[in-house]
Amino acid sequence: MKNLLWIVIATTTIFAQSICIDAGHGGSDPGAVGWGLQEKTINLDVSQRLYNLMRQSGWKAYLVRSSDKTVSLSGRTSYANSLGVKRFVSIHCNAFNKSANGTETFAYTKGSSTSFSMRNSVHPRLVRAMRTKDRGTKTANFYVIKHTNMPAILCELAFIDEKSDSSKLGDSYYRQKAAEAIHAGIVSTLTALDEEIRTSDSYMAPKWSPDGTALLITHPGYNGVRVMKMDDYSIHNVSSANTYNAKWISSHEIVCGAKDETKLLDTVTGKTVSTFAGLDMPIAVVKDGTLTVAEHVISLENDVIFNAVASPDNKFVAYESLKNGIHVVNVESGKSVRIGQGNNPAWMPDSTGIVFDRALDNGHEITQSNIFLASVDGQNVVNLTQNLSLIAQRPSVSPDGQKIAFDAQGSIFIAAFAEQKIQQILQVTK
Ligand SMILES: [Zn+2]
Structure with missing residues (x-):
């Protein structure tokens, strides 16, 4: 019975719905710029509006930044993961060649089905609110949607370097409409299951067992608990649940979530x-x-x-x-x-x-x-x-x-x- 592994997962309790809102860029990183606007400022303003709307709906909401400060991508995901929130949304503006325009909403390429349904729910509302060109729902490997452990999306509101889009980003009427659209889209996917499994084929976050014979590892999104045995590097599936902060509590016991x-x-x-x-x-x-x-x-x-x-x-x-x-x-x-x-x-x-x-x-x-x-x-x-x-x-x-x-x-x-x-x-x- 060598390497017998136990897992302790308490039954999930229903907490108040919760979200971490990530205003992209900030501080020393202005993000994209155009027509006298800086992306970091627009992202922060829409994030704060969204924050207020989520709280008015009774959600527990957190802002990665509530002022113009520099936060690393790794810090953003590490913070969101530490909160144990149910949803994550990152707010950005696009830029390309001064003529491209429109709105895009992203989920992680190998994201959970709730990430995809949240994206699909937010996106058409956002396009209608901004009255921008619909560039469609998309997937990407952006760091903040890949390394967060809860359903996550990233919104590219509009193109800051294109004249018509930029004038909307600079207008508080449209920024409020954008926040309302994202809010409505997120709240409407509230009933979707949280616990579906992401497909993934890569590994992250190794942790040594107390006796040094195994590594606890997981997939992007903290999807699943795997154990790698150090004698032959074979990988064993302990749990397929979406977990985080998994910890060894003895050489054959893990507590997670x-x-x-x-x-x-x-x-x-x-x-x-x-x-x-x-x-x-x-x-x-x-x-x-x-x-x-x-x-x-x-x-x-x-x-x-x-x-x-x-x-x-x-x-x-x-x-x-x-x-x-x-x-x-x-x-x-x-x-x-x-x-x-x-x-x-x-x-x-x-x-x-x-x-x-x-x-x-x-x-x-x-x-x-x-x-x-x-x-x-x-x-x-x-x-x-x-x-x-x-x-x-x-x-x-x-x-x-x-x-x-x-x-x-x-x-x-x-x-x-x-x-x-x-x-x-x-x-x-x-
Ligand atoms: Zn950006």
């Missing part, structure tokens, strides 16, 4: 929390963008904290924020050290440091991403993958501290590393 974890925590604390670190003893709790570590309450001005991960010795907690990247807080003193931009922190098994990814993007796709190792005091930050030319993300260190697993371009890689260097690298899936 942040919603289920939240429910678990509810019974312990009586509080609603979005994420927590440490199954038995939640020393870190994130709620509404604020982190509580032991008795210390940590918040960042104009920023949102999420995804707190306790060190194996429970003396430190690493956390992400949308604007300021990764920090490590000392549980006893409550003092935080900023590590720098990055996402997906994971601990070294001896609690002396963290690994994480740091990505560059163009607002639609990740263009470059490397795995970094940082000492717990933030003094020593090393790029482990700079010579590999891979878009390397979501690292995990083996329990013996000798190997690091990560995903890049849909494959799982395992690298031997020592003395803060990667020495050998092996691609174990494709």
Whole structure:
């Protein structure tokens, strides 16, 4: 009975419907420009209008950004996934050659059927509202719709560099109409099933088992739980459910689904929390963008904290924020050290440091991403993958501290590393 795997999935409870709204670009990235308009400003305005409409309909709504700030693509998806929301919509404007015009709505190429029905419901409403050319419903591999774990769409409202389209984007009447159309389209797909399976043939987000004999992996969209055995790299299907925040709780047990974890925590604390670190003893709790570590309450001005991960010795907690990247807080003193931009922190098994990814993007796709190792005091930050030319993300260190697993371009890689260097690298899936 070697490698017997159990999975613990609590029954899904019906929460209030919830959505994360992503205003594309922002801060140092204006997005497309034309006729005196910047895409980031239009995206934010329509997102805020949509946010208000969703809340008026009784939805729990979250904005990735509520001001003009720079947020990485990886930060956007990591944040949305940490919220456990039911829907994700990203708002963009198009640009091409100053003469192309019209409206397009995208779902991820291998997205869930709810993503497709949400797209198909939003799109014709958006075209009617904007009175633009109907360029059709489309599929794409845009990062934010590929790496979110809930039904997701991306709207290209109109072409900002084309005169007639641009004049509508610059008109608050049309921006309100666009928000109303997206709202109506999303609300009307409310009753669609959430749990259908995406088809996918690539892997991501490896996590070492406590005994180092297996990797927990999943597909884009956090679709399904798979386990790869390290002795022969064979892959076993544990669950086909759409899951996220899957965690090993012993070498043969996995707990998965942040919603289920939240429910678990509810019974312990009586509080609603979005994420927590440490199954038995939640020393870190994130709620509404604020982190509580032991008795210390940590918040960042104009920023949102999420995804707190306790060190194996429970003396430190690493956390992400949308604007300021990764920090490590000392549980006893409550003092935080900023590590720098990055996402997906994971601990070294001896609690002396963290690994994480740091990505560059163009607002639609990740263009470059490397795995970094940082000492717990933030003094020593090393790029482990700079010579590999891979878009390397979501690292995990083996329990013996000798190997690091990560995903890049849909494959799982395992690298031997020592003395803060990667020495050998092996691609174990494709
Ligand atoms: Zn854009």
